[in-house]
Amino acid sequence: MSRWNQKTTDVKLIANYIPACNEAWGKTDSCTMHTENPLSFSRRLPRNKLYNLTTEVYAPEGSSILPFEEGELKHIECDINTNMDAFSYELKTLEIPGKSLRKAYSNTAVAFTVGLLSVYTWWWMFFRMPYYLAVGTENKNKNKYAKQIPNYNKRHIIMGKDKDRIDAINNVCEFHNNLSEDNYIKKLQLTRNYCLEREKRNPAYKELTQGYRDLLESNLEDSYILKKLPYTSWQALKSFLFNPMGMIPVAEIPKQLINVRNLQDKGALEKYFSD
Amino acid sequence: MVKLELYKVAQKGDLPDVLVPDRDCLDSGMRLSWGDVICKKALSKALSAAERNEGLEVLLQVGSQEEIDSILEKTTKQDSNIGKVNESPKVQTYINERIRDALQDTVGKQDAINSQTAGGYLNYIINAMNSSKGFRGMVHRFFPVLFILHQLPGFQPMVWSMMLVDPKNYENCKRDLAEHYYATERGVAMMYNNVKITPTLNRYSLGVVNKIIKEDKEGEGYNNAFRMSSKLTLPQAVIDHLHIATQSTEHTQWGVYQKVPVNFVTLPLEDLTQK
Incomplete structure (x- = not known):
């Protein structure tokens, strides 16, 4: 809640319905809701100001569709917000030791300059703890923006009313459901290409392509444990530079892919509401 | 909220x-x-x-x-x-x-129990720091170095930073971690x-x-x-x-585990003895 004399800005977040599910988590007949990731969202936030967040949900419309209920919308809102909050909180906790370790190095840099001015044997002092210089720099760069996520005034969710976006989602749903391809990944790739072709005419497709990209990536990427363990030489080098004490891991940017009910199978649920 | x-x-x-x-x-x-x-x-x-x-x-x-x-x-x-x-x-x-x-x-x-385990994780970081680099440990370890390297003035700034600057940063880090933990604990209760x-x-x-x-x-x-x-x-x-x-x-699906285990040792050994 803001004070009476305090300025707030309005920020919009767009959530798109995608008629496909992440099959890595098992074959359910559900679909997904996609929004931009918390890092790119937090880049749009104002500095040192409170903001009001409205999440606009875009879903297909028509006679063969059972729309979202109030409770389901609230559930989507909770999931989106908890993903964002968890990300900013993780960064905050990891930055407490990271910040002070970097500071320790920068304080010694002052001593180096004194040595540089006074003696000729200054240069080797750099090897005392140079690896502290880069402790958690990835986390720092992310936290620069993500720390502003909890500075909100109000957050609420509504159904979107932009006709271009709704048309785009209707078209994509039609295209995806009428594909004759059996392979799940190829199906996603084809719909992504379909969206890419239409980006210039209708910019609403731009977010849909990003959604399909994220969905593809989540199916093809490494598992959580493989991301954390440095099993290639490049990852080992990175962890040596950014995590020398083994205590400050890099915070992953979560993908905002939320499981939602398949809106198009109205027939399966109709028998429960016949009376 | x-x-x-x-x-x-x-x-x-x-x-x-x-x-x-x-x-x-x-x-x-x-x-x-x-x-x-x-x-x-x-x-x-x-x-x-x-x-x-x-x-x-x-x-x-x-x-x-x-x-x-x-x-x-x-x-x-x-x-x-x-x-x-x-x-x-x-x-x-x-x-x-x-x-x-x-x-x-x-x-x-x-949640209260989990906040305590979170505090335990922070304590783990603090203990890891104390094991090698506490203020007293630093002072006691590097105090003789101050006299040994007195003849080489280039080493003086390094020793002073080891004795005074580094421990201060570690102390600050510990203080921040403890504050972070107490805030979560109080907040959960509230x-x-x-x-x-x-x-x-x-x-x-x-x-x-x-x-x-x-x-x-x-x-x-x-x-x-x-x-x-x-x-x-x-x-x-x-x-x-x-x-x-x-x-x-x-x-239940637990009946799967109620069958008699297969003895792997007997199967190949009988064949080998016959040959």
Whole structure:
């Protein structure tokens, strides 16, 4: 809640319905809701100001569709917000030791300059703890923006009313459901290409392509444990530079892919509401 | 305001309904983060959550409109018996208190334990730092170096920074970690002492599942609901609840583990001895 004399800005977040599910988590007949990731969202936030967040949900419309209920919308809102909050909180906790370790190095840099001015044997002092210089720099760069996520005034969710976006989602749903391809990944790739072709005419497709990209990536990427363990030489080098004490891991940017009910199978649920 | 979802899931026959939280109690990193945010000012200009007396908002997800009506009726009857004018029927004092107590007994207790383990993790970092680099340890280890390297002035700044600058940073780090922990602990306590409940309607996913359980087709109501719940994307905690219900009351998959183990040693050895 803001004070009476305090300025707030309005920020919009767009959530798109995608008629496909992440099959890595098992074959359910559900679909997904996609929004931009918390890092790119937090880049749009104002500095040192409170903001009001409205999440606009875009879903297909028509006679063969059972729309979202109030409770389901609230559930989507909770999931989106908890993903964002968890990300900013993780960064905050990891930055407490990271910040002070970097500071320790920068304080010694002052001593180096004194040595540089006074003696000729200054240069080797750099090897005392140079690896502290880069402790958690990835986390720092992310936290620069993500720390502003909890500075909100109000957050609420509504159904979107932009006709271009709704048309785009209707078209994509039609295209995806009428594909004759059996392979799940190829199906996603084809719909992504379909969206890419239409980006210039209708910019609403731009977010849909990003959604399909994220969905593809989540199916093809490494598992959580493989991301954390440095099993290639490049990852080992990175962890040596950014995590020398083994205590400050890099915070992953979560993908905002939320499981939602398949809106198009109205027939399966109709028998429960016949009376 | 911090949000927690409670799903009102039905039981077979005349048994009362069960309230299931949206996520596993062990996975309460999110609520811990809010405990931290509540006890601190996000921005210096804004009021902190503690100042505006914010707590936990519980979204009570309900399967049908009749249940919401019945909840409201109960509260109005209670108030009318006392003889007071019911000014705000939405504030359901009776149910509020019951659910608040239940939350404090189950979810709140688990959150308190989890906040302590989080503090243990921070203590782990502090101990790791103390093991090699405490203030006293530093001073005692490097005090002779001050005299040994007295003849080489280039080493003087390095030794001073080792003795004074580094320990100060570690102390600051420890202080920050401890503050972070105490803030979460205080915030969690504050959150569960101020609970606000808002019922929301969720007919299409929760309502259908409740109807399937009550219908109890072929004595497998929980099993049918379990199959449907992943399709309707209820939260994983609710799906787990239904799975346990099938395993304990209807039929089990644990018979798989009751067969006689195969003795691998005898099979190849007999062949070898014959040859």
